[in-house]
Amino acid sequence: MDKAKVTLAKYRDYLMSLDNVVGVGIGNKVVGGEKTSETAIIVFVSRKLPQVQLKAHSIVPRKLDKVSTDVMEIGRISLYARTGKVRPGQPGTSIGHYQGGGRNFWCPGEGCGYRRTAHSVQLSCIGQCH
Numbered sequence: 001m002d003k004a005k006v007t008l009a010k011y012r013d014y015l016m017s018l019d020n021v022v023g024v025g026i027g028n029k030v031v032g033g034e035k036t037s038e039t040a041i042i043v044f045v046s047r048k049l050p051q052v053q054l055k056a057h058s059i060v061p062r063k064l065d066k067v068s069t070d071v072m073e074i075g076r077i078s079l080y081a082r083t084g085k086v087r088p089g090q091p092g093t094s095i096g097h098y099q100g101g102g103r104n105f106w107c108p109g110e111g112c113g114y115r116r117t118a119h120s121v122q123l124s125c126i127g128q129c130h
Helices: 002-017
Strands: 021-031 034-045 067-073 093-096 104-107 111-116 121-126
Touching: 002 021, 002 034, 002 067, 021 067
Parallel strands: 034 067
Antiparallel strands: 021 034, 093 104, 111 121
């Protein structure tokens, strides 16, 4: 994981400059729809295209400094300003401070959970969130 973090920090700007890339992160590589135990740099794209349809300078390398990459289609990311209450939280709902700061709650759509730390409660939701 540390090697992946260092490598991502080194190549973040390069990856974000590629056509169709909307984000980057670190996670487990997915092969044939199955998550593997291999740590990879995940490159999020608005639309995953066959390599033959991409310009040569827009192809995500299979490896960066010996760390595998994985391309994941997530669509376009846009700011959504909903100001009313939503109960229960719906898949795709994200809440947080209006100025950001990394403290947020996101409901992607598959199940819920939380983790209490010394200073806060961290919520995660995959499914119906409340």
